[in-house]
Amino acid sequence: MTYPVNMSVHPDVSAHFDPATNTISYIVKDPSSDHCAIVDSVMDIDYAAGRITYDHADRLIDEVRSRGLTLDWIIETHVHADHLSAAPYIQEKLGGKIGIGSKIMVVQETFGKIFNEGTEFQRDGSQFDALLEDGDTYRIGNMEAFAIYTPGHTPACMTHVMGDAAFVGDTLFMPDGGSARADFPGGDAGTLYDSIQKVLALPDDMRLFMCHDYGPNGRDIQWETSVGDEKAHNIHVGKGATREEFIKFRTERDATLDMPKLILPSLQVNMRAGEVPRDKDGNPMLKVPLSGL
Ligand SMILES: [Fe+2]
Numbered sequence: 001m002t003y004p005v006n007m008s009v010h011p012d013v014s015a016h017f018d019p020a021t022n023t024i025s026y027i028v029k030d031p032s033s034d035h036c037a038i039v040d041s042v043m044d045i046d047y048a049a050g051r052i053t054y055d056h057a058d059r060l061i062d063e064v065r066s067r068g069l070t071l072d073w074i075i076e077t078h079v080h081a082d083h084l085s086a087a088p089y090i091q092e093k094l095g096g097k098i099g100i101g102s103k104i105m106v107v108q109e110t111f112g113k114i115f116n117e118g119t120e121f122q123r124d125g126s127q128f129d130a131l132l133e134d135g136d137t138y139r140i141g142n143m144e145a146f147a148i149y150t151p152g153h154t155p156a157c158m159t160h161v162m163g164d165a166a167f168v169g170d171t172l173f174m175p176d177g178g179s180a181r182a183d184f185p186g187g188d189a190g191t192l193y194d195s196i197q198k199v200l201a202l203p204d205d206m207r208l209f210m211c212h213d214y215g216p217n218g219r220d221i222q223w224e225t226s227v228g229d230e231k232a233h234n235i236h237v238g239k240g241a242t243r244e245e246f247i248k249f250r251t252e253r254d255a256t257l258d259m260p261k262l263i264l265p266s267l268q269v270n271m272r273a274g275e276v277p278r279d280k281d282g283n284p285m286l287k288v289p290l291s292g293l
Contacts, residue, residue, distance in 0.1 A: 001135050001148075003135060003161065004137060004144060005202065005206075006144065007163070007203055007205065007206070008163075008164075009143055009144075009164065010031055010163055010164055010165075011028050011029055011140075011143060011162050011164075011165050012028070013026055013027075013028050013029075013165055013207070013224075014028075014063060015224070016060060016063075017213075018042045018044075018056050018083065020042075022213060022214050023082070023083045024211060024213065024223040025040050025041050025060060026040065026209060027069070028140065028165065028167075029067075029069060030140045030141030030143040031163070032143070033142050034067075034069050034070055034141070035069065035072050035140050035142075035143075036064060037072055037073040037140045037145070038064075038090060039077065039160060039167045040076065040077055040085075041056070041057055041060060041090055041274075042057065042084065042086055043056070043083075043084040043085060043086035043089060044056055044084075045262065047261070050286075052084075054086060056086070061090060064094055071090070071096035072139070072140045073097055073098075073138065074087045074090055074091055074097065075098075075160050076098070076100040076270070077158060077159070077160060077167060077169025077170070078101065078154045078156055078158070079100075079267065079270045080170075080211075080266055081260050081266050081267060081270075082212075082260035082262055082263065082266060083262060083266060084262070084265060084266055084274065085273070086274060087274035088275055089274070098128050098129045098130070098273050098274070099128065099132055099138065099147075100128050100131065100132070100156065101132055101133075101147065101149065101156040101157065101158040102125065102132060102133050102156075103149075103151065103155045104125045104128065104131065105125050105131075106155040107154060107155060107156050107271055108121070108122075108123040108124075108271050110155075110186050111185070111268075111271050112271075114267075114289055115268055115287050117277075121277075127271075127273035127275065128273045132147040133147075133149070134147065134148065134149035135147070143162060145162040145163075147160055148160075148161065150171045150195035150199060151191050151195055152171070152182050152189065152191035152194070153169070153180040153182055154186055155186040155187075157170065157171060159171055159199055164205070164207055165206075165207045166202060166206050167209050168199055169211045170211050170212065171192070171195055172208065172210070173210055173212065174213055174216075174222050174223070174225055175225060175229055175232075175238060176216050176219070176233070176235060177216050177235075178235045178236035178237070179192065179234075179236045179237060181250075181253075181254045181257055182251075182254060183251075183254035185293070189251055196237050199230075200227055200230060204231070205226055205227070205228060206226060207225075208224070208225050208227060208229075209223055209224055210222075210223045210224075210225075236249065264286065264288055264293075265286050268287065269286075
């Protein structure tokens with residue numbers, strides 16, 4: 001697959017860090033128009049209280065409005081397991097189309113079973129406005145964006161490239177953070193390694209924007225690096241680490257990790273494009289299956 005890389009377009013990227021989930025959401029503006037996209041929004045949840053709020057999403061909405069921008073796309077790099085998407089809330093306020101990788105259907109099939117969802121839960125991705133395949137392009141104003149299929153962390157992960165900026169989701173972390181886990185249902189360390197190579201095959205000066213950062217070794221939170229930097233310094237895949245070395249390391253490391261605190265609500269909401277599921281009486285309701293994960 002050859003991708004339509006265009007390093008001459010430099011979108012303005014505004015980052016919004018969510019300290020509750022260590023997620024970074026982005027507003028990406030076409031340099032030649034007032035159109036933008038939002039990548040990986042966050043809806044706030046107080047899980048213990050069963051309460052949802054929208055402070056983080058409201059900050060994104062306020063910025064889009066105050067800059068007079070038109071929102072074309074609300075992109076999900078994947079079905080996140082550690083935070084809830086605010087995509088439908090943002091869409092209701094600002095418009096825009098919600099896009100995700102077409103392999104969402106695999107994720108919906110897997111978790112539809114684990115959460116014992118009935119037939120009313122569609123597993124065809126129809127909750128989203130656009131299901132993107134590897135190499136598919138879309139427009140943000142005059143700027144062409146495209147998706148690269150980068151599975152491994154989950155089966156539906158995509159990296160989204162907008163001009164000289166790539167949003168890698170959980171494919172890579174900052175060089176000193178390495179890579180994301182590959183042990184969720186449908187994840188695979190070898191596949192993740194192959195996907196990372198696709199990202200590292202982009203031009204060295206391509207800007208890379210992370211979905212998460214945890215400030216390893218006490219450093220301040222960071223979210224932007226470059227392909228060249230990752231190739232030279234990434235602690236898991238930099239300096240030519242082999243596929244075998246990566247699989248061994250990743251598998252051993254993943255066996256030591258706890259499940260993310262918000263995995264159960266996140267999956268149920270995010271596999272529905274950010275809609276909270278409802279019980280038979282129409283009340284918002286989440287499940288806690290005691291087997292399956
Ligand atoms: Fe993730």
